[in-house]
Amino acid sequence: MKIVGFSLEQGNKYFGRIDGARFFIGSRVPFEGGKGLMNIVGTAVQKYNRADFRSTYGFWADFIHPTAMAEGALYHTLNTYDRARFTFSFLQYAAHVPNGDFVTYVKALLQLPMASEYFPDLRIEDGRIVRIANEGIIILESDTSTERLLDYFNPSLREIEDTEVIQAAKLVHWAQNDPANRLAQVDIGIRHFQTKMVEYAARYALDGQPDTVCLVIADIRHQGRATSATILAALQSANPLKALLDIGEPRFHQRLLVLRREINRLIEEGILGTKKYSTAKKDFVNL
Known part of the structure; x- marks a missing residue:
């Protein structure tokens, strides 16, 4: 002990x-x-x-x-x-x-x-x-x-x-x-996000939505910084990704700076911006 x-x-x-x-x-x-x-x-x-x-x-x-x-x-x-x-x-x-x-x-x-x-x-x-x-x-x-x-x-x-x-x-x-x-931490974290994405896809009509949009929604829900109504309103805007990334400003400004930085890094690496969510597959597929 x-x-x-x-x-x-x-x-x-x-x-x-x-x-x-x-x-x-x-x-x-x-x-x-x-x-x-x-x-x-x-x-x-x-x-x-x-x-x-x-x-x-x-x-x-x-x-x-x-x-x-x-x-x-x-x-x-x-x-x-x-x-x-x-x-x-x-x-x-x-x-x-x-x-x-x-x-x-x-x-x-x-x-x-x-x-x-x-x-x-x-x-x-x-x-x-x-x-x-x-x-x-x-x-x-x-x-x-x-x-x-x-x-x-x-x-x-x-x-x-x-x-x-x-x-x-x-x-x-x-x-x-x-x-x-x-x-164990990593396995639980990834399985949690996979399970939640199935739920979010149904709630926010994310079938065919780009990986970046899905990622920000998953982060919003993980932190709990906005209601579903706020998320749905952002999805209906002219620039959904920007609108989603603005949710939580200025209260969570530091977190959102980190989120934007890391998303941009993954886009530059060719990892993000290459996939969309498939409700049929319950997974991301190539664009």
Whole structure:
């Protein structure tokens, strides 16, 4: 079992120690009257690299790249200060969504060989994440709620609790030290986008729409920065791509700068701007 030690240094930085190795957990940040942790610091080798996954996932490895870059791209990207209470991974999987990507991610982690080392009190029973406690088995999530799972990872937004730091430290260390953890993140992320594109194609009539338009819609929905009505209005404009990329300005200006930059980079590389979505294939096909 991994024993976590941690310390608060330099006023607002938490550092952890597992197996004798010291590492950065996250910075203490205030947000809307509360406090939480944030970790968006890392090296290039700790970031998602689309080239590493093209042989397995093809075009989809590139399709998620702009969103990954906008979300931090680090496999240990961490945020515990906003309404989601706990987001983690290179695509920032959010723990507040029932049956969402974070729930799927934790379930995948619990099937890895190192699961009992990091979270010996968690397991999967009847398809649900449960905690083995002194009082018995506690179901942490359902089709309608992840409240107990949130309590397990981050008891509140009011303050940074020891529990929050320890659970964050485990996930950061695991992601940094186990390739299987990182592979799980990527597989879940790509499968999530593939599944969601089927849904978006039906909702927004995206059959035959270019890859760039589909990508921005997927990013909008991933972040949750606009309603379907706003997306549909943008699609009906004279320049749908520009209209979609303007959604969220000026509040999310920095994210949109990253998104535009990475989309343009993929266009210049001849990767984007070459495909359209096919509802029949449930995939992208050549123009």
